[in-house]
Amino acid sequence: QKEVEQDPGPLSVPEGAIVSLNCTYSNSAFQYFMWYRQYSRKGPELLMYTYSSGNKEDGRFTAQVDKSSKYISLFIRDSQPSDSATYLCAMWKGGGNKLTFGTGTQLKVEL
Amino acid sequence: DVKVTQSSRYLVKRTGEKVFLECVQDMDHENMFWYRQDPGLGLRLIYFSYDVKMKEKGDIPEGYSVSREKKERFSLILESASTNQTSMYLCASTRQGMATEAFFGQGTRLTVV
Numbered sequence: 001q002k003e004v005e006q007d008p009g010p011l012s013v014p015e016g017a018i019v020s021l022n023c024t025y026s027n028s029a030f031q032y033f034m035w036y037r038q039y040s041r042k043g044p045e046l047l048m049y050t051y052s053s054g055n056k057e058d059g060r061f062t063a064q065v066d067k068s069s070k071y072i073s074l075f076i077r078d079s080q081p082s083d084s085a086t087y088l089c090a091m092w093k094g095g096g097n098k099l100t101f102g103t104g105t106q107l108k109v110e111l
Numbered sequence: 112d113v114k115v116t117q118s119s120r121y122l123v124k125r126t127g128e129k130v131f132l133e134c135v136q137d138m139d140h141e142n143m144f145w146y147r148q149d150p151g152l153g154l155r156l157i158y159f160s161y162d163v164k165m166k167e168k169g170d171i172p173e174g175y176s177v178s179r180e181k182k183e184r185f186s187l188i189l190e191s192a193s194t195n196q197t198s199m200y201l202c203a204s205t206r207q208g209m210a211t212e213a214f215f216g217q218g219t220r221l222t223v224v
Contacts, residue, residue, distance in 0.1 A: 006153075008151065032210070032211050034211060041120075041217075041218070041220075042217055042218065043115070043201055043203075043215030043216050043217050043218050044154075044201070044213075044215050045215065046211075046212050046213065046214075049211045049212070088153070088154070090213075092210045092211060096210075097142050097144075097159060097161060097205065097207075097210055098156065098159070098169075098210070099156075099210055099213060101153045101154040102153060103151060103152065103153035104153055
């Protein structure tokens with residue numbers, strides 16, 4: 001069993017829809033939870049991170065962590081075609097340097 | 112505004128060749144990483160370095176080596192390329208203790224024929 005599970009998609013939604021992207025994990029030692037966006041043929045770029053449980057909002061993006069369920073989510077409001085990308089979750093225990101990534105979910109926002 | 116630069120976007124090499132992938136960062140970060148990214152497998156850590164001349168194996172180091180002679184530069188070496196090393200290779204860097212924000216290069220798509 002992988003430490004981090006993420007549905008690969010693809011997920012296709014109409015412009016303006018609310019998108020929900022999710023990851024589950026098995027290691028309760030994870031303390032920091034990140035979301036990266038990766039456009040085709042580019043490297044990943046950090047969208048946002050949260051520490052422990054709770055919500056964090058940044059513009060149209062909201063990250064949510066439920067440590068009791070070992071479940072994290074990224075919500076995108078008013079989705080735009082420019083949001084079409086692969087979204088990777090990543091997790092860190094807070095010590096050492098190693099991140100653990102999900103496999104990524106491919107999102108397509110259609111006009 | 113380029114922060115992490117990989118020397119090549121696309122490479123085609125023959126089986127058995129020695130391959131060098133170069134990565135340079137301009138943020139004075141202590142930590143540098145090499146990942147490979149394959150469909151359905153996500154990002155897998157090959158090696159990382161937390162200081163000049165220091166290195167640690169990641170999850171899949173077999174068939175690879177690394178070199179870090181200067182703080183800003185981290186090289187990945189495929190000693191004898193094989194077809195199963197065809198992949199997207201990504202370099203990343205972080206500040207020590209700040210793994211929450213990794214900066215990635217644009218990736219090198221390596222094809223071994």
